[in-house]
Amino acid sequence: MARVTIIIDAELCNGCGDCVEYCPNGGLAMQDGKAIVLDPERCGECYYCESICPTSAIRVVQNRD
Numbered sequence: 001m002a003r004v005t006i007i008i009d010a011e012l013c014n015g016c017g018d019c020v021e022y023c024p025n026g027g028l029a030m031q032d033g034k035a036i037v038l039d040p041e042r043c044g045e046c047y048y049c050e051s052i053c054p055t056s057a058i059r060v061v062q063n064r065d
Helices: 018-022 048-052
Strands: 004-008 028-031 034-037 058-062
Touching: 004 034, 018 028, 018 048, 048 058
Parallel strands: none
Antiparallel strands: 004 058, 028 034
């Protein structure tokens, strides 16, 4: 089970692709001009996607056990 949940607000996503480009583990992808979570298990909890997003469309939330 993933340690975090990546939430992408499609309405805020402008489709720039920065999050996909900067994700070191390939956990994100583009689909229909928007960012999507390709594989949450790949998340290395670096928060690059959240910090690089110019529209604050991405949130990385710690899962509770």
